[in-house]
Amino acid sequence: MSTRKHTALPKAQILIEALPWLTRHHGKTVVIKFGGNAMVDEALKAAFAQDVVFLRHAGLKPVVVHGGGPQISAQLDRHGLVSEFKAGLRVTTPEAMDVVRMVLAGQVQRELVGLLNQHGPLAVGMTGEDAHTITATQHRPEIDGELVDIGRVGEITAIDTGAIEALLADGRIPVISSIARSQDDGHVYNVNADTAAAALAAALGAETLMVLTDVEGLYEDWPHSDEVISRLTASQLEKLLPDLSSGMVPKMEGCLFAVRNGVTTARVIDGRVQHSILLEIFTDEGIGTMVVPDGQGES
Ligand SMILES: Nc1ncnc2c1ncn2[C@@H]1O[C@H](COP(=O)(O)OP(=O)(O)O)[C@@H](O)[C@H]1O
Ligand SMILES: CC(=O)N[C@@H](CCC(=O)OP(=O)(O)O)C(=O)O
Numbered sequence: 001m002s003t004r005k006h007t008a009l010p011k012a013q014i015l016i017e018a019l020p021w022l023t024r025h026h027g028k029t030v031v032i033k034f035g036g037n038a039m040v041d042e043a044l045k046a047a048f049a050q051d052v053v054f055l056r057h058a059g060l061k062p063v064v065v066h067g068g069g070p071q072i073s074a075q076l077d078r079h080g081l082v083s084e085f086k087a088g089l090r091v092t093t094p095e096a097m098d099v100v101r102m103v104l105a106g107q108v109q110r111e112l113v114g115l116l117n118q119h120g121p122l123a124v125g126m127t128g129e130d131a132h133t134i135t136a137t138q139h140r141p142e143i144d145g146e147l148v149d150i151g152r153v154g155e156i157t158a159i160d161t162g163a164i165e166a167l168l169a170d171g172r173i174p175v176i177s178s179i180a181r182s183q184d185d186g187h188v189y190n191v192n193a194d195t196a197a198a199a200l201a202a203a204l205g206a207e208t209l210m211v212l213t214d215v216e217g218l219y220e221d222w223p224h225s226d227e228v229i230s231r232l233t234a235s236q237l238e239k240l241l242p243d244l245s246s247g248m249v250p251k252m253e254g255c256l257f258a259v260r261n262g263v264t265t266a267r268v269i270d271g272r273v274q275h276s277i278l279l280e281i282f283t284d285e286g287i288g289t290m291v292v293p294d295g296q297g298e299s
Helices: 002-017 019-025 042-057 069-078 094-119 162-169 193-203 234-243 248-260 276-282
Strands: 029-034 061-066 123-127 134-138 154-159 173-177 179-182 188-190 208-213 231-233 265-270 289-292
Touching (some): 029 042, 029 193, 042 173, 042 276, 061 094, 061 162, 094 123, 094 179, 094 188, 134 193, 154 193, 162 173, 193 208, 231 234, 234 289, 248 265, 248 289
Parallel strands (some): 029 061, 029 208, 061 173, 208 265
16 A cells, blocks of 8 residues: 555656646647648557647647648659649649548548547547638739749638537537638638648637647757757747748748737647657646747747
């Protein structure tokens, strides 16, 4: 009996250390973006599901938004279709859009829902098309001063949080694919998952946006150094944006949008680390890059 007590005590202490964090975040919505690059390992995916279910049982309201870039590229490849990116976004022909929708909603989302539901009847998958959750119009990015047509890529024009809120009120974990319904032409649009997660976090009045990816956080001088910026304000991030490249562009633009629109913190964390979400809870400063609104302390 006394040995059992002895071995259980450190476990109790670990739980108690999490108490201030859990108290602060109880009842709060946290939007978690799970990136396709962090989604390649079975053990990582299972640990991710455990962390999300843990948050849910600890009294938070997790909402999962998932990516699937590498999985889409692999499937396009099998169909003999090339993957081209412009301004960090996939050039999406109508044929490619069919593949994007099939991979995100039919494969990646189903897998995450399955993993979460191993822990109980919790997860419900949906896409931005469902119940008008995400509405978009065609996005034409500006490249070298010109507006470029990159096909069925959506720019979000409206978010309707009704379906997500109903699921949260019912104790469920919504798992959302970043596909939008069209505002004007009846098509569906491919939306970058970071952008979708940020827009949903803002519309839901989420406390936190957590973006899991395949790097430790935002590197100060990528690719020359692996010095991670641990904390920065919205204005500091805004100054850095023009120098960022590839997948970091929509990610950091999303973080900026979120904290400028009511989200208290946006964090980029390393999804390759098992239980990175829980690690984030147990360390005050967090483990990756944290973006905060202006006026909340310089880094
Ligand atoms: N400053 C930077 N810091 C960290 N990663 C960067 C930076 N600039 C560009 N990157 C690239 O962005 C990638 C993450 O974006 P992305 O590939 O879209 O991931 P995800 O699938 O998780 O959304 C990193 O793997 C890295 O190659
Ligand atoms: C428009 C656009 O680029 N959409 C993305 C959607 C998936 C995504 O964002 O996945 P990650 O988070 O894994 O990068 C794509 O087609 O790859």
